[in-house]
Amino acid sequence: MTEDRPNSTRAAALIPFFTVVMIWGSTWIVIRHQLGVVPASWSVCYRFVVAGVVLQAVAMIRRERVTRDAAFWRFAGWLGVFQFVLNFNFVYRAEHYITSGLVAVVFALLLIPNALLARLFLGQRLGRQLAVGSAIAMAGAGLLFVQEARADPTATDRTLIGIALTLCAILSASSANVMQATKTAARYPMIPMLATAMLIGATLDGLWAWITTGPPVFDPRPGYVAGVLYLGVIASSLAFTLYFRIIRTIGPAKAAYNGVIVPVIAMLLSTLLEGYRWSPLAIAGAALAGVGLVVALSARRPAR
Template sequence: MPAWLAFSTIVLIWGSTWLAITTQIVDVPAAWSVTYRYIIAASVLWIICIAKREQLKVTPGQHVFLVALGLFQFSINYLFVYEAEKYIASGLVAVAFAMMVVTNPILARIVYKQKFTRSLLIGAAMGVAGIGLLFSSQITDFDWHNQGVKGLALCFAGLLAASTGNLFPASQTLRKISIYTMNAWAMAYGAAATAIYAIFMVGPPVLSHEASYLGGLVYLAIPGSVIAFHLYYQTIRAWGVSKAAYSSVLIPVVALALSTLFEGYKWGIPEIAGAALAIAGTVVAVASRGKK
């Protein structure tokens, strides 16, 4: 799939998963919901790998990177995000994750010596400002007391975990294996790590039999994980860590568009201006030359 089409598909899928995640915050602890999500996703990927006769054998060094990818991207990241949404509005979580256009280039600069380009800097400023406008009402109403600060801290911890996880698929170590194999192993490791955490810190497994929970779980596991992460890592390999991060700027725009259709969300002038600015910032950054 061409990188631009992969990028667009990621935005559409993950734009809808923000709504699906709300179905998971019920009577089931976040750790178990994340565990179930990635058990399903890893199982599907292993079946795909066997059907496609993908090479599943990897070196010990690659296993180290796969464990790290699984921990940061498919365990720690989601544990923090699910917990954060218990304390603050999903819009504020989206604002925090839009900062990935800042954290990804910084980490890529430190680890891979990638340079900052003017287009990326301008695009990042426009994107973050746009998302800020898009959720200006939630930012204004943010309560710095009670659990608000805790939710915000969880958001940024999840952001740093996700940005760290984004570095591994771009490494020369993991570029030598297929994305199917990489994700099959990494998601399995992530599910195992989260299950161990859940057993010791949360308690025995809990599962809701509500149709909304189960439907949301399957949607998050297959389109939201199996398909979207495959395309996301394809984009990282084609465009680089920094440009791929701009999906986090467009995802909230799609999420609110879907909210308009299904939840009656009303757009005001700040929201319209914010969406336009976020889209423009993404175009500026992604259209620049080079893999950054």
């Protein structure tokens, strides 16, 4: 009966879930083209200035008010640090060393710390079916990893540095993900809280960029400007609002499965835009990732 279906198989969760997957599947290519003239930290800063301002405007239009007490500022501050400072600075720097496809594949590991931290801080058990789905999906991600690593087998040192930076990003993002499933997060309206966290993050990004790379640098080329706007409005303002609501609905472990499918979408887009050619290994990895997703999302949340 429909009332026995888990939340993760309902349209209210599936539609935003796959919307986020499609959006974030495209960001890796866009981020790649943000590198070069503008230091990574300044690009991150511009992205979240745009995102924070847009969400603040939305909150004002919707007349969403929030009590900005000490707990609010503390929560928004830590969310800004974990999600919008550490996570993205690590990701942008990782793409200096390894391909965007490999960064996306490594990011599939997000489901592991999300599940562990949810168990540790929220008391959420993984459950047998979710564990099976995770194992299948990670096997697929492993095949995709091998495929991407083979693309440049000579750059061992650079590959290791890029992977290490991506793992740091994963831990930062996972901390922010689990924060969204707490009772503290539920106390505040999503949009004004996210806007505040993004603007705090952008301020810290700007300070870090100035300290480490000097005064602001901007690339006036239409491609760079369009990339900042896309990453700020679509990939941040819209996608994070949807994603954090997904976390509150189905939990951080299941929500992290977007990271398993995102590399597949990134590779499909690379096929269309960059001439990427699929190998049998990549096809098998994508298939396993899809099967693992179906198994995991159909699992019921176990009792605490």
